[in-house]
Amino acid sequence: MIEAGKPATKLRSEAVEVLLERGLIHQCTDIEALDARLAEGPLTAYAGFDATAASLHVGHLMPLMTMRWLQKLGHRPIVVLGGGTSQIGDPSFRKDARPLLEERQIAANIATIRRSVERLVDMEGADGALLVDNAEWLTEFKFLEFLRDYGSQFTVNRMMTFDSVKSRLDAQMPLTVLEFCYMMLQAVDFLELAKRHDCALQVGGSDQWGNIVNGVELGRRDGRKLHGLTVPLLTTASGSKMGKTAAGAVWLHPEHLSPFGFWQFWRNTADADVARFLRLFTELPIREVERLAALKGAELNEAKKILATQVTTIVHGPEDARMALEQGDALFSGEGELSEPTHQMPLKALADGLGLLEVVVHTGFAASNGEARRLVEGGGVRINNQIVDDPRRRIATGDLAANDRLALAVGKRRKALIGFV
RNA sequence: GGAGGAGUGCCCGAGUGGCUAAAGGGGACGGACUGUAAAUCCGUUGGCUAUGCCUACGUUGGUUCGAAUCCAACCUCCUCCA
Numbered sequence: 001m002i003e004a005g006k007p008a009t010k011l012r013s014e015a016v017e018v019l020l021e022r023g024l025i026h027q028c029t030d031i032e033a034l035d036a037r038l039a040e041g042p043l044t045a046y047a048g049f050d051a052t053a054a055s056l057h058v059g060h061l062m063p064l065m066t067m068r069w070l071q072k073l074g075h076r077p078i079v080v081l082g083g084g085t086s087q088i089g090d091p092s093f094r095k096d097a098r099p100l101l102e103e104r105q106i107a108a109n110i111a112t113i114r115r116s117v118e119r120l121v122d123m124e125g126a127d128g129a130l131l132v133d134n135a136e137w138l139t140e141f142k143f144l145e146f147l148r149d150y151g152s153q154f155t156v157n158r159m160m161t162f163d164s165v166k167s168r169l170d171a172q173m174p175l176t177v178l179e180f181c182y183m184m185l186q187a188v189d190f191l192e193l194a195k196r197h198d199c200a201l202q203v204g205g206s207d208q209w210g211n212i213v214n215g216v217e218l219g220r221r222d223g224r225k226l227h228g229l230t231v232p233l234l235t236t237a238s239g240s241k242m243g244k245t246a247a248g249a250v251w252l253h254p255e256h257l258s259p260f261g262f263w264q265f266w267r268n269t270a271d272a273d274v275a276r277f278l279r280l281f282t283e284l285p286i287r288e289v290e291r292l293a294a295l296k297g298a299e300l301n302e303a304k305k306i307l308a309t310q311v312t313t314i315v316h317g318p319e320d321a322r323m324a325l326e327q328g329d330a331l332f333s334g335e336g337e338l339s340e341p342t343h344q345m346p347l348k349a350l351a352d353g354l355g356l357l358e359v360v361v362h363t364g365f366a367a368s369n370g371e372a373r374r375l376v377e378g379g380g381v382r383i384n385n386q387i388v389d390d391p392r393r394r395i396a397t398g399d400l401a402a403n404d405r406l407a408l409a410v411g412k413r414r415k416a417l418i419g420f421v
Numbered sequence: 422g423g424a425g426g427a428g429u430g431c432c433c434g435a436g437u438g439g440c441u442a443a444a445g446g447g448g449a450c451g452g453a454c455u456g457u458a459a460a461u462c463c464g465u466u467g468g469c470u471a472u473g474c475c476u477a478c479g480u481u482g483g484u485u486c487g488a489a490u491c492c493a494a495c496c497u498c499c500u501c502c503a
Contacts, residue, residue, distance in 0.1 A: 272458085375465090380452070
């Protein structure tokens with residue numbers, strides 16, 4: 001296996017060229033072979049997402065952007081929703097087992113994730129992207145058959161060499177057979193997609209490398225040439241994992257993070273990250289990316305707005321992006337206020353006695369009551385533009401503006417308008 | 422195979438019986454400054470139905486009124502010897 005990077009020979013495919021240029025390639029099983037294959041003609045590629053949370057987050061955006069580029073360049077994406085694998089839980093690089101999800105929960109998560117995915121890849125037409133659920137085939141297997149057909153293709157020896165499970169074994173934490181088999185299932189997914197849809201490439205996060213390699217190897221035993229590609233781990237210039245804020249992940253689904261909150265996240269990008277993020281998360285021509293990245297000082301703020309608006313357009317659509325841009329401008333240029341609610345809470349809650357902390361947590365600006373309390377005590381929380389430093393403060397009808405709305409701000413940049421209905 | 426050292430909170434790392442939800446640093450978040458940036462300075466940094474309760478110092482058991490701290494076994498990593 002070749003780790004990453006630059007092919008020794010000249011590139012032949014536009015796809016590899018674009019993905020490299022965009023910074024979307026971290027590792028590849030065989031970049032030259034993939035390049036040659038992509039140059040030959042349309043290829044079918046897949047990226048899988050487990051339904052472990054109710055929404056995708058910005059970390060998932062990179063494989064999805066890869067899918068978009070491939071589609072744009074004439075290839076066909078398949079997005080696999082892990083209705084089957086989510087029942088197992090991927091142990092990769094995890095210190096302990098995930099709590100097992102209920103089937104109902106998985107189904108609900110999948111429905112939400114599906115909506116985000118449908119925005120990101122074009123499902124229309126005969127050549128459109130496919131959206132499939134691996135429960136379709138994984139739940140069909142009979143245990144003995146599965147063991148005989150696939151269990152014989154894997155050795156425990158090989159499986160234990162993967163870093164993704166090694167950490168768990170080293171830490172002497174239990175790794176159940178259930179979890180250990182996850183990589184087999186993902187490998188089988190790949191082979192199944194190869195058989196059903198002639199899929200020959202799997203794209204995933206760098207933590208998926210082991211799972212992907214297993215699929216490629218399984219394919220080889222079946223006489224197929226499959227390829228694997230990982231996107232880089234998303235980090236900020238300051239070196240920390242990105243996509244998680246103190247209060248949690250940056251969700252793609254509007255119910256979990258409002259389009260305005262999403263826009264704000266990108267608008268708040270550090271100077272040093274602007275160029276890289278424009279490459280990774282927008283589809284602006286490289287020439288334009290370079291022009292924007294070259295802006296100096298405060299002018300870079302324009303580039304950040306363009307970044308935010310572009311990404312928001314891709315994820316939430318042009319309408320929401322435009323509104324977010326307008327609200328952002330109004331909010332930070334002068335006395336403007338949010339005009340549309342970013343969050344909803346039941347009006348009834350007021351009567352029952354609604355605490356300020358609860359509201360802060362509800363907006364996602366704090367992950368727990370304790371954190372919300374600290375924010376309030378530190379003078380970082382404002383209601384209707386007034387700093388409120390009493391954590392026991394309750395929200396009453398009198399706090400609401402017209403239309404039963406409450407303006408809440410945490411820090412200078414995070415603002416919400418809560419609509420009570 | 423033998424001898425020694427180590428495993429701590431998101432990360433690094435101090436702590437060798439109560440004053441330890443655990444020094445210090447990084448990161449993150451809030452405040453000041455600014456360009457909704459960076460750097461700098463100040464503050465905060467386990468959870469909860471909260472004058473209390475729960476969870477946390479590799480794992481499991483033990484000693485003790487009381488353990489991250491002592492004992493035993495186990496697991497993993499490092500160094501030295503064979």
